[in-house]
Amino acid sequence: xxxxxxxxxxxxxxxxxxxxxxxxxxxxxxxxxxxxxxxxxxxxxxxxxxxxxxxxxxxxxxxxxxxxxxxxxxxxxxxxxxxxxxxxxxxxxxxxxxxxxxxxxxxxxxxxxxx
Amino acid sequence: xxxxxxxxxxxxxxxxxxxxxxxxxxxxxxxxxxxxxxxxxxxxxxxxxxxxxxxxxxxxxxxxxxxxxxxxxxxxxxxxxxxxxxxxxxxxxxxxxxxxxxxxxxxxxxxxxxx
Numbered sequence: 001x002x003x004x005x006x007x008x009x010x011x012x013x014x015x016x017x018x019x020x021x022x023x024x025x026x027x028x029x030x031x032x033x034x035x036x037x038x039x040x041x042x043x044x045x046x047x048x049x050x051x052x053x054x055x056x057x058x059x060x061x062x063x064x065x066x067x068x069x070x071x072x073x074x075x076x077x078x079x080x081x082x083x084x085x086x087x088x089x090x091x092x093x094x095x096x097x098x099x100x101x102x103x104x105x106x107x108x109x110x111x112x113x114x115x
Numbered sequence: 116x117x118x119x120x121x122x123x124x125x126x127x128x129x130x131x132x133x134x135x136x137x138x139x140x141x142x143x144x145x146x147x148x149x150x151x152x153x154x155x156x157x158x159x160x161x162x163x164x165x166x167x168x169x170x171x172x173x174x175x176x177x178x179x180x181x182x183x184x185x186x187x188x189x190x191x192x193x194x195x196x197x198x199x200x201x202x203x204x205x206x207x208x209x210x211x212x213x214x215x216x217x218x219x220x221x222x223x224x225x226x227x228x229x230x
Contacts, residue, residue: 036221043119043205044221090158100170101146101209101219105158 002027002093006106014114015083021076021109023091033074034092034103035065044090050074061085086113117142119208119222127228133194136225140187140208146170147189148219149181152203161204164189165211193227201229 007022025031032051036044048059055067065076074091088110092103120139128134140147149161160173164183181191187208193200203224209217 034219043121043223044207046218046220049218092158100163100165101148101207101217102160102163102171102173103148103150103158103207103219104160107157 002031002095002104004091004093004104004106006089006091006109008109009107010110010112012112012114013081016080018079019077019081019085019111021089021091021111023074023076023106025072025074025091025093027072027093027095029095031093031095033065033067034094035059035063035074035076036090036092036105037061038088038090038108040087047076047089081111081113083113083115085111087111119206119220121204121206121222121225123225124223125226125228127230128196130196130198130229132196133192134196134227135190135192136204136206136227138189138191138206138208138222140189140206141220144208144210144220145187146209146211146217147183147187148207148209149189149191150205150207151175152205152224153201158205161191196229198229200227202227 003026005024013019034049035047048057050057050067058064088108091106122137146165148163162172163170167183178194183189205224206222209219
């Protein structure tokens with residue numbers, strides 16, 4: 001079985017400061033990792049995904065994440081946040097095997113960007 | 116290209132009633148998945164359909180069911196509604212199933228309130 005842990009439920013940060021949202025996963029097989037963002041009253045939007053290859057993945061809106069297999073982590077980072085980045089961020093994992101497209105999500109991290 | 120479309124966006128039902136939610140995937144996508152999002156349980160996988168066949172099912176009671184039509188549109192049904200079924204129901208679509216190259220796109224969701 002797979003699981004995802006997002007260590008911080010809320011992260012406050014000032015505008016133009018850097019931010020890191022932490023994600024750790026647990027799985028007995030090779031996995032694929034994703035970060036989604038959810039703005040208020042909206043669905044989920046894919047920020048980035050790690051399937052294979054380079055461990056540093058760049059996504060939309062200036063976000064990037066680094067896959068670390070030894071630490072089973074996939075932390076999301078942005079060097080300078082904007083007020084519009086205020087949203088909830090979800091880390092997810094899938095092995096795309098017999099389970100098809102099933103994603104297992106973490107509990108989410110609320111990013112609040114303050115002026 | 117239109118995204119994943121869910122209808123209705125908001126609805127209120129009475130305990131004991133049943134509800135049907137609809138999802139139109141992105142054109143050409145054959146896989147449709149459903150997720151339930153609540154403040155207490157977070158994002159949980161309900162089921163996935165691919166080419167009109169259920170591929171996988173999450174840990175939900177039999178009151179939750181779904182189906183997929185030949186045009187890939189999908190519906191999910193919840194019978195004998197309980198207060199705890201109040202949630203945001205998210206539909207997601209992708210081209211294939213069980214492939215690591217998949218990108219999974221989400222709709223805006225249907226907000227169900229059970230009173």
